[in-house]
Amino acid sequence: GLRREEMAEFLWEAGKLASVRQALYELRKLPGSELWLVEEGPQVRLEVASDAALFEDALADANPEAALEHYDGEFLAGFQDVNVPAFLDWLAFERQRLELAYLKALSADAKRLEAQGQFGAARLRIQQALAAEPLDEGLYRTGMRLAYVQGDVASAKELLNRCAAMTRREFGSEPSSET
Numbered sequence: 001g002l003r004r005e006e007m008a009e010f011l012w013e014a015g016k017l018a019s020v021r022q023a024l025y026e027l028r029k030l031p032g033s034e035l036w037l038v039e040e041g042p043q044v045r046l047e048v049a050s051d052a053a054l055f056e057d058a059l060a061d062a063n064p065e066a067a068l069e070h071y072d073g074e075f076l077a078g079f080q081d082v083n084v085p086a087f088l089d090w091l092a093f094e095r096q097r098l099e100l101a102y103l104k105a106l107s108a109d110a111k112r113l114e115a116q117g118q119f120g121a122a123r124l125r126i127q128q129a130l131a132a133e134p135l136d137e138g139l140y141r142t143g144m145r146l147a148y149v150q151g152d153v154a155s156a157k158e159l160l161n162r163c164a165a166m167t168r169r170e171f172g173s174e175p176s177s178e179t
Contacts (some may be wrong), residue, residue: 001038010086052098059101062103064108071102104135110142119150135170137163139179 008016011023024044027037030048033067036047058067075095082088106129125141133139140163147155160179167175 001040001043003042004044007044010090010139049053055105056101059105064105064112067100067105068109071098072103074099092142100131103129103136106132107113107139107142109166112144114146119146122146123150137179138174139168140166140175 001009004020005014005018007020008014012019021166024037024039027033038045038047051072052075055067055070058064058070075098076091079087079091079156082091106125110122110125110129113119113125121147122124123143126146127137129136130143140159144156144159144163147153160175163175163179
């Protein structure tokens with residue numbers, strides 16, 4: 001929850017308490033608002049189910065497969081037109097935090113699938129991870145290993161070439177000796 005003053009700064013600008021009061025008035029008129037709009041003294045919070053909350057709950061339960069079912073791309077996509085610095089700072093932080101959690105979930109699920117011998121499904125998870133984070137050399141190594149285990153040497157070599165091109169372009173160096 002947030003104090004009303006924080007809400008004003010976060011959503012409009014500092015000192016815009018009238019805007020907070022008006023927004024809360026409008027929210028209270030919505031059906032069922034008594035179930036999800038919680039006002040406790042100076043604090044106000046919304047109790048709602050969201051894909052982001054379900055994603056994080058599944059991660060907390062160490063269930064990356066379930067977490068990935070709830071990940072739906074960029075957090076609050078379409079809100080970049082809001083011109084409130086406090087909100088934009090928070091949004092950038094949350095997007096980055098959830099993106100990192102998504103990458104960890106993909107890697108964890110790839111490890112789970114690999115341990116179960118589901119190499120093709122594990123490779124798909126690594127492909128998803130590389131699409132989201134093409135600068136992670138470790139993901140290329142995992143993808144190469146999975147391709148090789150499946151006897152797909154051509155794909156392993158292609159991943160090595162992509163990794164080498166990426167490290168040269170982005171870092172001006174060759175892939176690590178481990179790769």
